[in-house]
Amino acid sequence: MLFHEIYGCYYRAVVQMLNLAIAGGLTEKKMYEIVAETAFEESSLIMIPALKKQEWQLLDENLHTPLKHTPDMPLTILEKRWLKTILLDKRVKLFLEPVPENTELADTDPLFFPEDIVYFDRYADGDDYDDPAYIANFRLIRQAIAERRKLKVTFLNSREQKRCEILEPVQLEYSDKEDKFRVLCADRQSIKTVNLGRIVQCELLEDTFPENVRLKDREKKVLKFILTDERNALERAMMKFSHYKKEVERRDAENYLVTLEYDADDETDVLIQILSFGSYIEVTAPDEMREELRKRMERQMALIDEFATFFP
Amino acid sequence: MAYSELIKNFDNIRGYMRDFFLYGFKTREEYDRKSARSYDNERRRIQSYLGSLISFRQTPSGKNAFISLEGRSVTHNPLYQAFKAKSFTNKDITLHFLLLDILSGNSYSLKDILRIMDTEYLTAFQNPISFDESTLRKKLKEYEELGIVVSEKCGKSVTYRLSEDEICLTEYKEAIRFFTEESPLGVIGSYLEARMQAACLPGRNDENGKCPTGRNDENGKCLSDKNDCAGEYLTFKNHYIMNAYDAEITELILQGIHEKRLLEITSFSRGDAGVKQQTVIPYKLYVSTQGGRNYLFCMDADNLRPYSLRVDYIQKGKVGEVCADYDRLLKVCEHAGEHMWGVSCAKYRRYEHIEMDILVGTDEAFIVRRLEREKRCGTVSKVDEETYRFSADVLDAYEMMPWIRTFFGRIKAIRCDNEDVKNQLKIDMVKMLKQYEDENAFS
Numbered sequence: 192m193l194f195h196e197i198y199g200c201y202y203r204a205v206v207q208m209l210n211l212a213i214a215g216g217l218t219e220k221k222m223y224e225i226v227a228e229t230a231f232e233e234s235s236l237i238m239i240p241a242l243k244k245q246e247w248q249l250l251d252e253n254l255h256t257p258l259k260h261t262p263d264m265p266l267t268i269l270e271k272r273w274l275k276t277i278l279l280d281k282r283v284k285l286f287l288e289p290v291p292e293n294t295e296l297a298d299t300d301p302l303f304f305p306e307d308i309v310y311f312d313r314y315a316d317g318d319d320y321d322d323p324a325y326i327a328n329f330r331l332i333r334q335a336i337a338e339r340r341k342l343k344v345t346f347l348n349s350r351e352q353k354r355c356e357i358l359e360p361v362q363l364e365y366s367d368k369e370d371k372f373r374v375l376c377a378d379r380q381s382i383k384t385v386n387l388g389r390i391v392q393c394e395l396l397e398d399t400f401p402e403n404v405r406l407k408d409r410e411k412k413v414l415k416f417i418l419t420d421e422r423n424a425l426e427r428a429m430m431k432f433s434h435y436k437k438e439v440e441r442r443d444a445e446n447y448l449v450t451l452e453y454d455a456d457d458e459t460d461v462l463i464q465i466l467s468f469g470s471y472i473e474v475t476a477p478d479e480m481r482e483e484l485r486k487r488m489e490r491q492m493a494l495i496d497e498f499a500t501f502f503p
Numbered sequence: 504m505a506y507s508e509l510i511k512n513f514d515n516i517r518g519y520m521r522d523f524f525l526y527g528f529k530t531r532e533e534y535d536r537k538s539a540r541s542y543d544n545e546r547r548r549i550q551s552y553l554g555s556l557i558s559f560r561q562t563p564s565g566k567n568a569f570i571s572l573e574g575r576s577v578t579h580n581p582l583y584q585a586f587k588a589k590s591f592t593n594k595d596i597t598l599h600f601l602l603l604d605i606l607s608g609n610s611y612s613l614k615d616i617l618r619i620m621d622t623e624y625l626t627a628f629q630n631p632i633s634f635d636e637s638t639l640r641k642k643l644k645e646y647e648e649l650g651i652v653v654s655e656k657c658g659k660s661v662t663y664r665l666s667e668d669e670i671c672l673t674e675y676k677e678a679i680r681f682f683t684e685e686s687p688l689g690v691i692g693s694y695l696e697a698r699m700q701a702a703c704l705p706g707r708n709d710e711n712g713k714c715p716t717g718r719n720d721e722n723g724k725c726l727s728d729k730n731d732c733a734g735e736y737l738t739f740k741n742h743y744i745m746n747a748y749d750a751e752i753t754e755l756i757l758q759g760i761h762e763k764r765l766l767e768i769t770s771f772s773r774g775d776a777g778v779k780q781q782t783v784i785p786y787k788l789y790v791s792t793q794g795g796r797n798y799l800f801c802m803d804a805d806n807l808r809p810y811s812l813r814v815d816y817i818q819k820g821k822v823g824e825v826c827a828d829y830d831r832l833l834k835v836c837e838h839a840g841e842h843m844w845g846v847s848c849a850k851y852r853r854y855e856h857i858e859m860d861i862l863v864g865t866d867e868a869f870i871v872r873r874l875e876r877e878k879r880c881g882t883v884s885k886v887d888e889e890t891y892r893f894s895a896d897v898l899d900a901y902e903m904m905p906w907i908r909t910f911f912g913r914i915k916a917i918r919c920d921n922e923d924v925k926n927q928l929k930i931d932m933v934k935m936l937k938q939y940e941d942e943n944a945f946s
Contacts, residue, residue, distance in 0.1 A: 197649065198697070337736070375738070435573060468908070502918070
């Protein structure tokens with residue numbers, strides 16, 4: 192059962208309070224702090240009175256508890272099965288070294304097998320997670336990020352030429368659509384991005400970079416478009432663009448004005464997503480995207496002498 | 504009924520979260536699920552769970568509530584929070600902690616547990632709760648099913664103890680972090696993360712006052728705040744977080760597939776078609792990484808036709824009996840899957856042939872790479888120095904329309920058995936040329 196109170200944040204907050212109570216350090220102020228830290232905005236209105244009024248019989252009037260041990264709930268079957276499930280995913284090798292022999296989970300049935308799920312529109316050229324060199328590079332990059340150490344990386348650029356650079360890695364970014372990891376590195380001007388799958392050689396250097404080196408903020412652009420809700424275009428667009436910060440305004444029964452923020456680096460990708468909606472979306476801003484769409488449509492019409500030959 | 508932050512089941516809030524997250528343009532009056540008060544309560548709950556992630560906008564037609572966030576900046580799916588709001592009774596929570604304490608390192612019969620509770624624990628309170636045997640027996644049974652408690656028969660009596668748990672979660676910490684975001688049932692990972700996070704909260708610091716995970720700032724403050732991404736090295740792009748609120752349905756589907764059981768599904772359709780009940784043989788969970796929609800690809804148990812159901816349209820369901828002959832029956836789905844562009848397989852006995860010729864200039868090998876990695880079925884072949892051809896036999900060529908449009912500006916010719924594809928392309932081309940030809944329209 193996925194939705195159960197034992198996983199809830201009220202229970203979790205009470206665990207924290209009982210830990211402190213057993214150690215003899217629980218105060219009302221601490222109780223409020225724990226609830227604010229662990230539970231929801233309005234939880235203190237319920238939790239603190241319930242404990243103080245002894246509706247939940249866990250703390251007495253002096254905030255002492257009759258409990259003798261710090262609460263420690265064993266893992267549930269659901270949690271163990273989930274752990275077993277992720278151990279079957281080939282990407283797990285990136286994070287566990289070595290992958291446990293499964294002694295504790297040997298008899299645990301997974302919730303599902305990787306092949307039970309089909310990512311039907313995922314790109315076909317995802318990273319090779321079985322490649323020992325790839326796994327070694329991933330772990331080296333992970334170590335470099337943790338220790339703030341520079342990396343000497345040789346990688347293939349988009350023209351299949353080898354390049355060697357000294358990088359200051361800060362984050363690893365995973366793309367679900369591409370099934371790829373990229374290493375994001377600090378750079379003076381922007382964020383330097385290298386696809387992990389394109390790395391030929393990776394060397395951890397002794398040189399470190401300071402704690403305060405962070406990724407530059409990404410340049411943002413604002414896209415505005417009018418969406419005509421035919422053939423369920425509204426729902427499709429709202430789902431497709433749900434990972435962008437956006438606002439939607441209904442203009443009339445069929446038309447919606449959508450304003451969304453995107454990373455300037457992703458302009459081509461956003462343009463392609465817009466194109467996929469055809470005439471159901473009309474971009475109104477930015478001008479350069481309108482201009483690019485105009486050029487593409489003119490090029491398209493130039494490729495069509497007449498529809499009769501275009502659609503033989 | 505008085506407002507409560509916690510909820511008994513997830514059905515109502517799931518719909519509201521979806522509307523707030525996906526659309527966000529509806530006013531209070533437009534939510535017709537139950538009543539204005541129901542809207543107020545659900546809005547208040549979601550606000551309580553998500554805090555500042557919920558925004559409001561005043562429009563002429565009323566006030567809109569919406570959830571707006573940039574996926575790339577979200578390293579922890581905030582929608583999991585709602586799964587941590589299950590309601591419980593005073594007895595539930597009291598019994599939970601007393602049982603964990605009494606059974607810690609011990610094994611007792613039901614009667615002993617009751618006696619210990621009454622004599623060693625509840626005497627600390629002015630008006631002790633009275634637990635009867637039946638309540639305790641039910642709770643122990645529930646906890647046995649959850650895997651927390653194990654019962655053992657000794658002669659005629661049954662004793663209870665906590666289940667053995669030798670798993671060190673910190674060994675799995677980074678894997679849990681990744682799959683909490685990436686797994687269709689990532690919410691379970693968030694439960695495990697919450698357990699580990701407990702080690703960082705007040706009262707769990709080491710003798711030097713430091714967080715045992717080492718994630719302290721220069722003042723010793725733990726950096727593992729639930730919304731604090733400092734120290735995070737994993738981020739996610741093209742990450743659809745909203746399927747989190749379908750987790751219960753996803754769990755049901757995956758259980759059906761894993762155990763090869765029939766599923767009894769109640770779903771609603773788009774438009775006014777109402778609610779439909781079906782018994783299906785589940786085949787696979789189809790997940791879209793580009794459109795954010797997930798589907799159950801299955802077979803109708805009555806007429807044995809394959810079809811797909813939107814997961815977010817499934818209201819509820821339950822697992823039925825094991826399907827005899829599961830593997831043989833679902834060969835039809837397997838074959839259909841090889842010729843599906845997306846999830847449509849209504850015409851599963853007839854393929855539609857499609858060919859698309861794409862203009863590729865010299866120095867534009869990236870277009871060929873795009874064709875190769877984005878084609879889901881079919882082939883890509885070189886026709887001449889500047890033309891590449893994608894060709895495939897698919898069950899529903901109209902499903903390819905969004906992909907075909909992304910090549911506007913390069914399409915030299917299209918041949919397709921499905922006339923609707925051609926007609927829609929003509930409409931799109933003419934309309935879009937008009938949409939973008941007048942450069943002064945928005946000046």
